[in-house]
Amino acid sequence: MINILVRYWPELWSGLLSTLGSSLLALVGSLILGTLFAFMEISSHRWVKFIGRVYVEVFRNIPLLVVTMFFYVVIPMFIAKVNGFTAGTIGLTIYTSAFIAETVRAGIEAVDTGQMEAARSTGLTYTQAMVQIIFPQAIKITIPPLGNQFINLVKNSSVLAFVAGFDLMYQGNVVAATTFNTSDTYLAVGLMYLILTLPLSYFMRYLEKRLA
Amino acid sequence: MHNFIQAYSWLNIRYLLEGLWVTVEVSVLSIIFSFIIGGLLGILRYVKIKYVSAIIGFVIDIIRNLPLLLILFFTYFGLPNLGFKPEVIPAAILAMTVFESAMVAEIIRSGIVAVDAGQMEAARSNGMTYVQAMWHIILPQAIRKMIPPLVSQFVSLIKDTSLATIIMLPELMYHAQIIYGQNSNYVLPMFLALAVLYFIVCYALSLLSRVLEKRLSA
Numbered sequence: 194m195i196n197i198l199v200r201y202w203p204e205l206w207s208g209l210l211s212t213l214g215s216s217l218l219a220l221v222g223s224l225i226l227g228t229l230f231a232f233m234e235i236s237s238h239r240w241v242k243f244i245g246r247v248y249v250e251v252f253r254n255i256p257l258l259v260v261t262m263f264f265y266v267v268i269p270m271f272i273a274k275v276n277g278f279t280a281g282t283i284g285l286t287i288y289t290s291a292f293i294a295e296t297v298r299a300g301i302e303a304v305d306t307g308q309m310e311a312a313r314s315t316g317l318t319y320t321q322a323m324v325q326i327i328f329p330q331a332i333k334i335t336i337p338p339l340g341n342q343f344i345n346l347v348k349n350s351s352v353l354a355f356v357a358g359f360d361l362m363y364q365g366n367v368v369a370a371t372t373f374n375t376s377d378t379y380l381a382v383g384l385m386y387l388i389l390t391l392p393l394s395y396f397m398r399y400l401e402k403r404l405a
Numbered sequence: 406m407h408n409f410i411q412a413y414s415w416l417n418i419r420y421l422l423e424g425l426w427v428t429v430e431v432s433v434l435s436i437i438f439s440f441i442i443g444g445l446l447g448i449l450r451y452v453k454i455k456y457v458s459a460i461i462g463f464v465i466d467i468i469r470n471l472p473l474l475l476i477l478f479f480t481y482f483g484l485p486n487l488g489f490k491p492e493v494i495p496a497a498i499l500a501m502t503v504f505e506s507a508m509v510a511e512i513i514r515s516g517i518v519a520v521d522a523g524q525m526e527a528a529r530s531n532g533m534t535y536v537q538a539m540w541h542i543i544l545p546q547a548i549r550k551m552i553p554p555l556v557s558q559f560v561s562l563i564k565d566t567s568l569a570t571i572i573m574l575p576e577l578m579y580h581a582q583i584i585y586g587q588n589s590n591y592v593l594p595m596f597l598a599l600a601v602l603y604f605i606v607c608y609a610l611s612l613l614s615r616v617l618e619k620r621l622s623a
Binding site for chain 2: 250251253254255256257258259262263266267270344347348349350351352354355362365366369373374375376377378379380382383386387390391394395
């Protein structure tokens with residue numbers, strides 16, 4: 194296992210960077226998209242609310258692979274050519290945004306309703322109260338679950354292997370096919386995933402304990 | 406429109422439904438196995454037996470932090486290198502069970518932890534043994550807290566069976582790919598069918614959990 198890590202380090206390292214890059218891009222994208230849909234879900238407009246709910250329920254209930262393959266197979270047929278990395282990252286972003294929307298919505302709803310009433314009675318508009326009073330408190334509640342979403346993103350980004358996204362899983366398969374030593378290669382790839390996810394997951398557990 | 410009518414011929418629909426059946430079969434078996442194994446591991450980790458709980462906890466953490474896809478590759482392509490070659494369906498069930506057991510164990514453990522410690526103390530001071538208190542007082546309360554995360558875990562399990570298309574498990578995603586591989590006009594109709602079929606199965610399970618949750622909390 195060690196000699197595979199040493200010998201194929203350039204390939205595996207570039208895969209690790211792609212995995213990290215894709216996960217970070219998808220995290221930023223899904224945070225923006227997820228927050229947007231969370232606000233749609235709690236909107237008082239019936240249709241806005243409906244669209245928010247449909248988006249969240251649809252993307253929470255279909256596989257990430259279907260979403261990703263859609264961008265890799267269907268979009269090039271009708272709109273524009275996309276490479277595997279882009280298609281994979283867009284798929285990850287859209288899929289994860291549905292989960293983040295739920296997290297953010299739960300965070301907003303967990304903020305005491307008295308906060309909104311107090312803010313409104315001091316003369317703030319609904320939007321001002323939401324942006325300046327409620328949202329900052331909600332974000333604090335949502336940080337631990339968001340950390341877990343990032344861990345999920347790193348793991349889920351392995352779906353890029355399906356669309357030639359040159360991520361860690363893809364590179365791992367290339368190395369496995371070159372060396373024929375499949376068991377050791379996948380163990381090495383697993384070790385590299387753990388370097389990314391395990392410390393973060395212990396840190397998140399520590400954070401949850403401290404915030405609780 | 407014409408594409409859609411052609412794509413949804415009875416032959417193709419039947420082929421998709423056969424795939425859906427394999428998806429459901431593999432999912433249900435993996436859910437049953439991972440519920441039993443994960444439940445045991447979760448309780449073993451919770452009760453803090455010296456060394457045993459710590460080791461189980463560490464292994465659970467490692468598995469939870471790996472991509473399921475990697476575990477799938479290891480099971481189907483890695484294990485033969487070590488002298489054990491599972492068939493496609495058992496390999497898929499094995500990989501799903503290993504991964505999901507770790508996830509379930511963590512849900513069970515945190516469900517038990519979430520029950521107020523005073524409950525255990527009160528039960529013990531009433532003269533119950535540890536096992537009695539666990540069985541009659543703690544677990545019934547913990548299960549209520551576990552149902553929502555357990556069900557969403559099982560929904561992800563169903564969705565994740567689609568990953569097994571890479572080891573050529575003849576499930577829904579794999580069958581859809583075969584159909585649209587034959588005729589590019591079928592691509593869009595097949596993706597629509599995939600979305601609809603997965604959604605129906607997963608959403609039904611989510612709705613069931615909501616009903617269950619309401620009934621148990623009443």
